Amino acid sequence: MADSNTHGAPRRTGADSPQPPETRAGGRAKDARDKDGGRERDVEMIVAWASFAALIVVMALAQAGVLVHVDMNDARQRVHSWFSAPRYVQLIWIPVYLLLAVWLVRVGNGRRRAKRLGRVRFTLLGALFTAACLVGVGWVFAWAFKNYPASVTLIAVQTALVWTLWFLSRRDDASIWGWAPFSLWGSWLIVETLVDVARAVTYYVSKDGAMSGTGQSVATIVLALALLAVACLARFRFDDWVFGLVALWSVVGIAIHLMDVSKFTAVVIIALAAVTAVFMYVPWKRISGRLGTIEPRRQESARPRRDARRAPDPSQSGDLRSGDGGASSHKDAER
The missing domain is CATH 1.10.150 (DNA polymerase; domain 1)
Known part of the structure; x- marks a missing residue:
């Protein structure tokens, strides 16, 4: 019988057949989502790094004495509380910032997959970290200009934000790189909070004379x-x-x-x-x-525990497989 392909056109195979419109549309939508997710990730990391850099610069200026403002007409500002960290103790800010930088790099490399806050372009950890840095900038200015009510309030808020970061990060990542940066930062902020409170109390109690x-x-x-x-x-x-x-x-x-x-x-x-x-x-x-x-007992990450609970029981799966095999054998025997 003669071949029906009389014009010599090549035959179409299944591999060469064009993709249906639905597949092409789904692929384009997936690519668009990936690009949007990458842009959102870039925006989040840029804002996080910018706020972190602002905190470092402002803190460095305050430690160098550039931002410190002392009213020489107020004798109480020259009265120091005993519970105050000397200059060399403040060097702990260096390892704090180094560990936070390592944490940011790990986040930027995509080693953590966190859900977005609805339509906002930030994850919960990213939003809390940015907020903690910005509140810290405000605290440095309030402390440098001896505004004690504002400084105590701001550092208390910043401490709460950092320990929330510690809790959320430790819950999903039990490695030292996941929680140690926030533990170091948060514990030092607790010390700074006590120093601020002691300084404020000393200032107001010294109204009629030094303590x-x-x-x-x-x-x-x-x-x-x-x-x-x-x-x-x-x-x-x-x-x-x-x-x-x-x-x-x-x-x-x-x-x-x-x-x-x-x-x-x-x-x-x-x-x-x-x-x-x-x-x-x-x-x-x-x-x-x-x-x-x-x-103390070792703390385990919550993620492995959740994965272990979700994993099927091997014994049960084996029983199911053997049950299926037995049923199949029974049906074959009947045939």
Whole structure:
């Protein structure tokens, strides 16, 4: 029989057949979504890095004394509270910013997949991080110009935002790079909050004269003890060992700074710090099995737990497969 393809046109195969309009439209829509998602990711990262850079610049200017404003007509501004970190203790801002930069790089590389906040171009972590940086810029200006009500309010808000970031990041990423930057940042902000509160109280109480040495000593010891107690809570309740390091670094620095003012206060704070360090970081499990019960349990990421719950049970799947096989064999036998 003669071939019906009389004009010599090549035959169409299934591989050469054109895609249906629905497939082409779906592919274009997917490409458009990918491009929009990439643009949104770029916008989020640009805003996050810009706010982070603004915080670093403003903090550097404040530490250099460029933004500091002191009213020499107000004698209370020349009265310093004992609970204040010396200049070298403030160097902790350097590792804080370095770890935050590493976290931002990891986020920019797409190692974290977080849901968008509705139609907003930010994830929850990105929005909270940007807000924390911008609030921190406002706090630096308020503190530099001695606006104590605003500075205490702003640093309290910033501390709450950072610890929210710590919670959300630790919930999904139990690695040290996921939560340690926010633990370091948040624990130091707690120290700064206590310093701001102590400075504000000293300023307003000194209206009729400087505070007595006894009052300053008691207040400083109480604040140091409270900070160390919170560090122990973080260590044994959440297995957060970074908080303790920041607390010890801060109180020891404050104590050394007070050696020329009140040796008694300095020695008491150093003794409290030593006891706390032994309590938090000595491997009690190696010393005694009974003492090992006070060590914290390791925190696991919530994501592996959710994946484990969603994974099918191998025994059940095996039973189902064997059941299907048995049914098939039974049907074959009947045939």
